[in-house]
Amino acid sequence: MNSVILRVGTRYLSGILLIFSVYLLIRGHNEPGGGFIGGLTGAIGFVLYAIAWGTKDAREALRILPQTIAMWGLLLALGAGIWAVLFGDAFFTGQWWFAGADPADPKDKGLPISSILVFDIGVYLVVLGSVLTIVFAMEEEV
Amino acid sequence: MNTTQTPLPAGNGFLSGTLPILIAAAIFVFFAGLIPTVAQGDVAQWSVPWIPSLGVEFAFLIDGLSLTFALLISGIGTLILLYSNTYLAGHPQYARFSLFLTLFMLSMLGLVLADDLIVLFVFWELTTITSYLLIGFSHTAEKSRRNALQALFVTGAGALAFLAGLILIGFAGGTTSISGIIAQGDVLRDHALYLPIFILFLCGAFTKSAQVPFHFWLPNAMAAPTPVSAFLHSATMVKAGVYVMARMHPSLAGTDIWLWTLTIFGALTAVFASILALRQTDLKQALAYTTLMALGTLTMLLGHSSGYMMTAFVTFLITHSLYKAALFLVVGCIDKSTGTRDANTLGGLGRVMPLTALAAALAALSMAGLPPFIGFIAKELAYAGSVGAASSPVFVTVMALAANALMFAVAGIVALRPFWVAPGGTYTREPAEVPWQMWMGPLLLAGLGTVFGLVPALIQGPFINSTVAGLMGAGADPKTLKLWAGFNLPLYLSLSTFALGLLLYLSHVKMRRGLEAVFTRVPSLDRGWDSFLAGLKALAAWQTGVIQNGSLTFYLAATFSTIAGGLILTMMISGMPFIEVNFEGLTWKTATISVLVAAGAILTTVTNSRIAAVAALGVVGIGIALMFIVFSAPDVAITQLLVETLVVVLVAVVMLRLPAMTRLEFNAKHAAISGAMGATMTVIILAVLSTPLNRRLSDYFEIASWPDAYGRNIVNVILVDFRALDTFGEVAVVVVAALSAYALLRTTKGPAA
Numbered sequence: 001m002n003s004v005i006l007r008v009g010t011r012y013l014s015g016i017l018l019i020f021s022v023y024l025l026i027r028g029h030n031e032p033g034g035g036f037i038g039g040l041t042g043a044i045g046f047v048l049y050a051i052a053w054g055t056k057d058a059r060e061a062l063r064i065l066p067q068t069i070a071m072w073g074l075l076l077a078l079g080a081g082i083w084a085v086l087f088g089d090a091f092f093t094g095q096w097w098f099a100g101a102d103p104a105d106p107k108d109k110g111l112p113i114s115s116i117l118v119f120d121i122g123v124y125l126v127v128l129g130s131v132l133t134i135v136f137a138m139e140e141e142v
Numbered sequence: 143m144n145t146t147q148t149p150l151p152a153g154n155g156f157l158s159g160t161l162p163i164l165i166a167a168a169i170f171v172f173f174a175g176l177i178p179t180v181a182q183g184d185v186a187q188w189s190v191p192w193i194p195s196l197g198v199e200f201a202f203l204i205d206g207l208s209l210t211f212a213l214l215i216s217g218i219g220t221l222i223l224l225y226s227n228t229y230l231a232g233h234p235q236y237a238r239f240s241l242f243l244t245l246f247m248l249s250m251l252g253l254v255l256a257d258d259l260i261v262l263f264v265f266w267e268l269t270t271i272t273s274y275l276l277i278g279f280s281h282t283a284e285k286s287r288r289n290a291l292q293a294l295f296v297t298g299a300g301a302l303a304f305l306a307g308l309i310l311i312g313f314a315g316g317t318t319s320i321s322g323i324i325a326q327g328d329v330l331r332d333h334a335l336y337l338p339i340f341i342l343f344l345c346g347a348f349t350k351s352a353q354v355p356f357h358f359w360l361p362n363a364m365a366a367p368t369p370v371s372a373f374l375h376s377a378t379m380v381k382a383g384v385y386v387m388a389r390m391h392p393s394l395a396g397t398d399i400w401l402w403t404l405t406i407f408g409a410l411t412a413v414f415a416s417i418l419a420l421r422q423t424d425l426k427q428a429l430a431y432t433t434l435m436a437l438g439t440l441t442m443l444l445g446h447s448s449g450y451m452m453t454a455f456v457t458f459l460i461t462h463s464l465y466k467a468a469l470f471l472v473v474g475c476i477d478k479s480t481g482t483r484d485a486n487t488l489g490g491l492g493r494v495m496p497l498t499a500l501a502a503a504l505a506a507l508s509m510a511g512l513p514p515f516i517g518f519i520a521k522e523l524a525y526a527g528s529v530g531a532a533s534s535p536v537f538v539t540v541m542a543l544a545a546n547a548l549m550f551a552v553a554g555i556v557a558l559r560p561f562w563v564a565p566g567g568t569y570t571r572e573p574a575e576v577p578w579q580m581w582m583g584p585l586l587l588a589g590l591g592t593v594f595g596l597v598p599a600l601i602q603g604p605f606i607n608s609t610v611a612g613l614m615g616a617g618a619d620p621k622t623l624k625l626w627a628g629f630n631l632p633l634y635l636s637l638s639t640f641a642l643g644l645l646l647y648l649s650h651v652k653m654r655r656g657l658e659a660v661f662t663r664v665p666s667l668d669r670g671w672d673s674f675l676a677g678l679k680a681l682a683a684w685q686t687g688v689i690q691n692g693s694l695t696f697y698l699a700a701t702f703s704t705i706a707g708g709l710i711l712t713m714m715i716s717g718m719p720f721i722e723v724n725f726e727g728l729t730w731k732t733a734t735i736s737v738l739v740a741a742g743a744i745l746t747t748v749t750n751s752r753i754a755a756v757a758a759l760g761v762v763g764i765g766i767a768l769m770f771i772v773f774s775a776p777d778v779a780i781t782q783l784l785v786e787t788l789v790v791v792l793v794a795v796v797m798l799r800l801p802a803m804t805r806l807e808f809n810a811k812h813a814a815i816s817g818a819m820g821a822t823m824t825v826i827i828l829a830v831l832s833t834p835l836n837r838r839l840s841d842y843f844e845i846a847s848w849p850d851a852y853g854r855n856i857v858n859v860i861l862v863d864f865r866a867l868d869t870f871g872e873v874a875v876v877v878v879a880a881l882s883a884y885a886l887l888r889t890t891k892g893p894a895a
Binding site: 109 | 780784787788791796851863876880
């Protein structure tokens with residue numbers, strides 16, 4: 001689509017959407033958000049870019065094939081499940097590490113790092129990659 | 143003769159070449175270590191629970207029958223792998239070959255050791271699949287692919303019946319444990335389902351063991367490389383059917399229908415196959431038909447239950463495995479050395495390939511049933527059983543005599559002529575003895591046939607007695623294997639066999655022409671198979687043309703009318719669900735959104751602009767998202783909004799390229815389908831809302847979310863923690879869907895695109 005307004009606007013919008021998508025991903029555990037929503041938002045950022053600038057430019061901006069991103073996401077999600085197995089828990093049991101937490105204070109969780117977050121990042125990448133795989137292919141086709 | 147050795151090509155490396163041989167050898171040694179246990183009449187058992195809710199156990203049992211098979215499989219397997227490593231040395235796909243062969247061997251071992259019907263079936267199918275891969279190994283040849291597919295279809299179709307039979311057996315016996323069923327004695331024979339069990343079970347066994355009329359796939363399976371044929375058609379694959387018949391013999395045999403069915407089909411297969419074997423000029427094909435003859439004989443023996451018949455069964459089983467594997471390998475050696483397998487061309491190889499010739503001679507003498515080889519003893523026992531057969535002694539004896547005499551002649555054709563008669567044609571290359579890896583296997587196997595013939599006590603205790611005891615139960619009377627049993631009827635029958643066989647051998651070239659003339663006129667099942675497949679394909683093409691005619695409108699109409707029809711039918715059968723409509727919770731907010739959604743839906747159906755339709759559909763979606771927000775489900779609302787946005791964008795992208803829309807006419811049929819769909823959905827949602835909500839799960843998640851999973855957003859915690867495995871499955875589906883869509887979009891680049 002050849003629209004100067006859209007093109008200029010997209011330059012800023014896409015970036016904001018991508019940052020927002022990561023924000024949605026990370027806050028997802030306690031507030032509305034999560035990997036699925038984040039992935040969709042991120043995908044919309046690139047879809048917008050593809051509409052304004054064409055899929056060729058969008059693919060260059062993405063750098064990696066969207067299919068590859070989706071596959072890596074799936075692998076990451078699987079890894080989060082195997083992580084639990086390695087620690088002797090059932091498959092996909094959440095593994096937590098509260099970085100810098102004060103053990104004396106039960107309310108102090110420090111910086112929580114978990115297999116749950118890794119799983120959510122996997123979901124994010126799967127959704128982002130899959131949606132872009134379809135959208136790019138469709139736009140190139142028609 | 144020139145002494146140029148066949149140059150030994152480079153090996154296949156340790157991983158694909160040597161390691162499988164070592165694995166197979168280790169398995170053989172392991173089983174050999176169990177011989178003393180089994181010889182004492184003990185059995186070895188091992189099991190772990192597999193599907194406890196169904197009582198299915200991953201159970202294995204080693205008794206005389208399974209040990210005999212296991213040793214034949216692993217022993218011949220070792221020799222075949224050793225042989226192939228040289229026979230196919232340097233083949234670019236050797237790694238694949240040895241992988242398939244090893245997998246096949248392991249499946250076969252699992253099959254003969256399984257002590258659970260379900261486990262048995264799993265391994266049964268594994269042998270079907272791996273043998274398919276092996277038969278079709280030369281996948282660049284169309285014939286090879288066709289024959290592999292034929293074997294797969296015939297045995298696969300039989301396997302479906304077999305599965306049904308096994309399930310019925312498990313149902314009738316009250317357990318899936320094979321030893322458990324056998325321990326119950328007459329439970330299957332007395333069961334009302336005996337006849338269906340019998341038919342289904344035999345469908346599986348007969349297709350696998352290529353009994354008439356399912357025999358045609360077996361000779362075609364010769365498209366495989368020779369070592370594969372040697373393995374599949376000696377002790378394994380095709381004997382699987384015989385094995386299950388023997389395994390279930392204590393529970394299923396003894397009835398008239400078992401006796402007569404197995405006797406008649408077995409006898410017909412044996413004689414029919416021997417005649418066909420005589421007709422072949424390709425040595426490998428001739429051997430393939432003699433395998434059919436052996437399978438027929440084994441089936442016929444298994445039809446009966448007497449001590450002589452059972453002893454003859456086990457003896458002939460071992461005998462046949464030894465000589466048949468040896469002869470196939472010999473044919474492979476001949477092929478490798480001379481470049482041909484044509485009986486009319488071959489001759490005079492005895493001096494050039496002395497060791498191969500020796501192996502061939504020993505194996506062939508056993509096959510012909512001459513003393514002092516094990517084949518002679520097996521034949522004597524079979525005759526002793528035949529003259530006292532419970533079915534019809536005359537029929538069984540005559541059929542056995544015919545088959546054995548034909549076998550005698552074929553043994554001469556396959557193993558005598560190529561070595562000791564002057565060649566009938568010229569070789570394209572200078573024949574030479576094959577390397578030791580290739581002559582050792584056949585020589586060892588044929589040698590064993592000789593040793594067992596001279597000292598039958600070697601196999602009497604561990605294999606014959608224990609197996610016969612397993613087959614016959616408490617009243618077992620295994621007969622003693624001996625070369626000289628005095629002047630009796632079996633001996634005279636043997637002598638007649640030799641005389642008749644010699645006559646057939648001497649006149650086989652003349653008979654071949656006559657047979658050729660007969661068989662070209664008789665309709666062949668193999669050609670019938672091709673027309674059957676062609677018909678099936680035509681039917682599929684016709685059906686696809688009708689059902690998948692390419693019109694999206696048609697697909698949607700079909701899908702929705704099916705759903706609506708199914709729902710209406712369910713409601714008609716189970717009665718109208720309880721529905722309670724109240725407008726208590728209605729506020730101005732929800733009312734406005736509802737009106738908006740309804741307006742969007744109506745506009746979508748009546749507008750004449752595609753963009754307007756898409757936008758109106760978007761209004762519906764966003765309205766529903768708003769509804770989620772009103773009922774405080776922000777996560778769902780956000781997802782809905784985002785998906786809605788993406789859908790509108792996607793559809794818009796496609797629609798921009800479509801030709802302008804023609805004016806929409808009112809379509810009564812489509813209106814009826816949409817009306818029915820909408821009405822049933824409304825009824826269902828109202829019915830769901832009228833049912834009190836079970837809050838057990840929601841309560842649990844609300845309570846456990848923070849303390850157990852450290853998350854306050856329950857929706858997300860459920861997605862990524864409590865139900866992470868489900869989510870993983872879903873994202874996997876998303877990836878698969880994306881890849882499929884991608885593949886579809888990339889392959890449909892038609893001229894219109």
